[in-house]
Amino acid sequence: xxxxxxxxxxxxxxxxxxxxxxxxxxxxxxxxxxxxxxxxxxxxxxxxxxxxxxxxxxxxxxxxxxxxxxxxxxxxxxxxxxxxxxxxxxxxxxxxxxxxxxxxxxxxxxxxxxxxxxxxxx
Numbered sequence: 001x002x003x004x005x006x007x008x009x010x011x012x013x014x015x016x017x018x019x020x021x022x023x024x025x026x027x028x029x030x031x032x033x034x035x036x037x038x039x040x041x042x043x044x045x046x047x048x049x050x051x052x053x054x055x056x057x058x059x060x061x062x063x064x065x066x067x068x069x070x071x072x073x074x075x076x077x078x079x080x081x082x083x084x085x086x087x088x089x090x091x092x093x094x095x096x097x098x099x100x101x102x103x104x105x106x107x108x109x110x111x112x113x114x115x116x117x118x119x120x121x122x
Contacts, residue, residue, distance in 0.1 A: 001077065008062075010071075087103075087107070
């Protein structure tokens with residue numbers, strides 16, 4: 001399954017994946033997905049990516065006006081299924097307005113892909 005992801009989607013998915021709990025096998029799969037979608041140093045510079053430590057926790061940020069073009073990524077059926085499930089089941093949940101600009105287009109792609117793969121959409 002292919003997904004076209006912009007830099008905001010890539011960064012948010014990378015963070016969401018990093019917050020998952022998983023078996024050793026799934027952890028290794030998640031690491032591969034993270035490595036694939038991670039931004040290069042050049043891409044990070046282009047969007048003004050930064051990490052700030054706030055109360056002992058690293059917080060990432062970037063200049064949203066400096067969006068990178070979408071890039072297409074190929075995921076295996078297993079990766080796609082687990083990624084879709086992680087996005088749908090994310091806890092503590094999404095911020096309705098703040099996450100819409102990156103999440104809604106991603107969900108449309110995922111749900112379309114699930115329908116095309118015979119899995120149906122929810």
